[in-house]
Amino acid sequence: MRKPNPPRIVVIGAGIGGLCAAVRLAAKGCDVTVIDTHAAPGGKMRTLPSAAGPVDAGPTVLTMRHVLEDVFAAAGTSLEDHVTLLPLPLLARHWWQDGSTLDLHADLDATYAAIAAFAGSQAEADFRRFNRQSAQLYAAFDAPMMQAPRPQLARIALNALTRPATWPALLPGRTLAQHLARSFHDPRLRQLFGRYATYVGGIPDYSPAVLSLIWRAEAQGVWAVQGGMHRLARALADLATAKGAAFHYGVTARKIESRNGQVTAVALSDGQTLKCDAVVFNGDPAALVAGLLGNAAQLALPASASSPRSLSAHVWTFAATPTGPDLALHNLFFASDPALEFGPIAEGRLSTESTLYICAQDRHTPTRPPGPERFQIILNAAPKSTPGDIDQCRTRTFPRLARFGLTFDPTPVDPSCTPPSGFAMLFPGSQGALYGRSPHGMLASFQRPGARTALRGLYLAGGGAHPGAGVPMAALSGQHAAEAIWKDRALT
Numbered sequence: 001m002r003k004p005n006p007p008r009i010v011v012i013g014a015g016i017g018g019l020c021a022a023v024r025l026a027a028k029g030c031d032v033t034v035i036d037t038h039a040a041p042g043g044k045m046r047t048l049p050s051a052a053g054p055v056d057a058g059p060t061v062l063t064m065r066h067v068l069e070d071v072f073a074a075a076g077t078s079l080e081d082h083v084t085l086l087p088l089p090l091l092a093r094h095w096w097q098d099g100s101t102l103d104l105h106a107d108l109d110a111t112y113a114a115i116a117a118f119a120g121s122q123a124e125a126d127f128r129r130f131n132r133q134s135a136q137l138y139a140a141f142d143a144p145m146m147q148a149p150r151p152q153l154a155r156i157a158l159n160a161l162t163r164p165a166t167w168p169a170l171l172p173g174r175t176l177a178q179h180l181a182r183s184f185h186d187p188r189l190r191q192l193f194g195r196y197a198t199y200v201g202g203i204p205d206y207s208p209a210v211l212s213l214i215w216r217a218e219a220q221g222v223w224a225v226q227g228g229m230h231r232l233a234r235a236l237a238d239l240a241t242a243k244g245a246a247f248h249y250g251v252t253a254r255k256i257e258s259r260n261g262q263v264t265a266v267a268l269s270d271g272q273t274l275k276c277d278a279v280v281f282n283g284d285p286a287a288l289v290a291g292l293l294g295n296a297a298q299l300a301l302p303a304s305a306s307s308p309r310s311l312s313a314h315v316w317t318f319a320a321t322p323t324g325p326d327l328a329l330h331n332l333f334f335a336s337d338p339a340l341e342f343g344p345i346a347e348g349r350l351s352t353e354s355t356l357y358i359c360a361q362d363r364h365t366p367t368r369p370p371g372p373e374r375f376q377i378i379l380n381a382a383p384k385s386t387p388g389d390i391d392q393c394r395t396r397t398f399p400r401l402a403r404f405g406l407t408f409d410p411t412p413v414d415p416s417c418t419p420p421s422g423f424a425m426l427f428p429g430s431q432g433a434l435y436g437r438s439p440h441g442m443l444a445s446f447q448r449p450g451a452r453t454a455l456r457g458l459y460l461a462g463g464g465a466h467p468g469a470g471v472p473m474a475a476l477s478g479q480h481a482a483e484a485i486w487k488d489r490a491l492t
Contacts, residue, residue: 006031007489008276010266012253012293015043016471017461018282019236020071020478025280026243027075028486033274034237034245035266037252042233043282043462044427044434045471052319052362054228055374057418060359061330062223062232064472071475075239082235084226086364091222093328094192095404097336102192103328106221119186126184130193130212131219133183136163138216146467149480150450169209172442176202177338179209191338195355198380200469201310201435203342208442217472224329224364232471255294256281256458263457277489278457280481284436285449285464287429300455304447306464309383310435311345312420314393316377320408324401327360333404345382350392354379356401375408381420383433390417436464451480452488459484 007030011018014036026032038046047054062068065085072079079085091104102118105111108131116124140163144155160166169179176197180190194204196214225232237247252269256279265275281288281297286306291298333356335341340353361374379393391414398411420432430436437448450466451459461481463469 007278007485008274009033009278009280009485010035010253010274010276011280011282011461012036012256012266013043013282013462014038014041014233014237014247014249015282015462016045016233016236016474017463017465017478017481018043018280019233019240020475021280021282021459021461021481022240022245022478023071023236023243024074024479024482025485026240026245028482029244030485032240032245033248033276034240035248035251035253035268035274037250038426039249040230040234041237041247041249042230045229045233047228047230048317050317050319050372050374052372052374054230055317055319056229056359056361056376057315057317059229059471060224060361060376062225062229062471063217063221065221065223067472067475068232071236071479072239075243077239082239083231085223086226088222088224088329088364090328091218092330092332095325095331095333096188097334097403100188102188104218106219108219115189119189123184123186123189126186127189130183131215133165133169134213134216134219136165137169137210137213139163140166141210141213145445146473146476149484150466151446153446169212171209174209175205176207176209176211177204179212180204183212188334191334191355192332194338195332197439198311200439201433202439203311203346204338205342206346206440208439208444211439226364228361229471253293256297256455257294258296258455258457261456263455276457278459278485280459280461280478280485282460282462282478283464284427284430284433284462285460286431286433286436288453290429292429296455297453297458300453300458301449305449306437308438308440309431309433310438310469312381312383312423312432312434314379314381314389314397314420315418316375316397316412316416317418318408318412318416319372319374320410320412321372322360322375322406322408324406325404327358327363327406329360329363331358331360332356333358333401333406341380345380348382348384350381350389351379351396353400354396356397383420383431384424389419389421390414393417393419434463435469436462439468451477451484456488 011034044058140159144152197204197207255267257265357378359376362369424432459481
């Protein structure tokens with residue numbers, strides 16, 4: 001039962017970070033109200049309609065399952081009681097223009113054998129060394145970086161000192177691309193693991209080498225959500241509601257009001273004003289820095305909290321019948337040369353040749369579904385786009401896939417594509433960037449804002465806040481925001 005006069009919390013944004021914060025705060029007895037401009041929970045974990053049903057138009061993969069399990073456990077229930085997770089024995093299928101293919105597996109021994117068959121014994125030895133190093137990096141950074149409310153540099157340094165295998169990845173100025181060039185003799189494996197920079201909105205040539213630890217997160221398990229990833233967002237919203245939280249969709253926060261340096265209320269687009277003791281802002285911090293929620297919120301963060309910007313993407317979502325290669329759930333069709341892909345993006349232009357990620361959403365089981373299937377295709381892009389980008393994107397997508405032998409019937413139409421400008425409209429202040437602040441540079445992780453801001457009572461959650469982009473990281477940001485609110489309330 002809720003205590004008399006509970007703390008009143010407004011959560012702006014029903015993305016994963018905001019939802020996880022709402023669940024934890026409501027479970028502690030807070031009076032929680034969640035508002036969101038969109039018609040359903042999830043934020044970037046959204047769906048779009050198709051002839052075969054709703055298509056995931058955001059994240060398509062779940063790693064670090066334990067992070068979500070902790071959220072449900074905090075509310076006295078279990079993740080398995082609300083969603084069905086399907087473990088993926090095949091993590092991803094990779095294709096190159098020379099005709100070579102490589103599957104990565106949840107079973108490490110199967111991956112060792114696949115890499116040996118793909119590129120020989122030297123490549124297998126390289127990968128075994130990379131896997132060991134990635135595991136030690138993950139162990140060194142998990143508690144003091146991802147799990148901590150703020151990066152704990154001293155603990156990171158101490159952990160690294162006790163793990164010599166991590167040292168090459170931590171050399172000053174060492175980029176992910178440089179690290180992979182020293183880790184793998186085969187350029188295809190460098191290209192494959194260089195994709196980890198794009199997971200957080202970066203380019204391998206400018207992102208820190210420590211991002212190679214992402215492999216270890218995937219090696220610990222990858223899951224699909226039965227029915228689509230949006231089911232996870234809905235489950236979190238339903239759980240928060242069951243704990244007493246109220247949700248209001250189709251309404252926008254116009255201003256965060258304050259008095260004497262303390263949050264007092266949130267003014268909404270429908271004319272309402274919600275009085276509150278604290279606000280969790282689950283949007284891009286760039287929206288605050290731009291002044292979209294008022295002067296007090298604008299001054300709560302430095303400009304460096306949101307700039308420079310991360311990458312964006314062109315995202316196709318559609319239903320069609322495919323012909324050609326045997327697709328897995330997750331597939332990557334690589335560009336012939338990373339320089340042709342990332343060089344133009346670094347200059348703010350559309351790539352002349354893009355690596356194409358395809359999620360074949362209905363292929364999470366060995367049985368191929370009959371009829372049209374649901375697909376999402378992602379091309380990395382600079383955060384700003386110009387008129388005509390969709391036409392250019394089309395020519396860089398489907399003719400290229402046809403060269404791999406992959407075609408779709410019918411071919412997707414233009415409304416099936418969300419360009420960077422579309423994301424800029426969906427998520428105000430983001431400028432189209434999908435991951436908040438850019439991860440480029442050795443200190444980028446330390447410049448990302450934490451849960452607390454300079455305005456008392458204003459907290460951050462989401463991929464633009466610490467510990468960063470991705471579903472488990474956004475969930476952890478919600479935990480950090482909820483814990484900061486609870487601790488600060490106890491102190492006052």
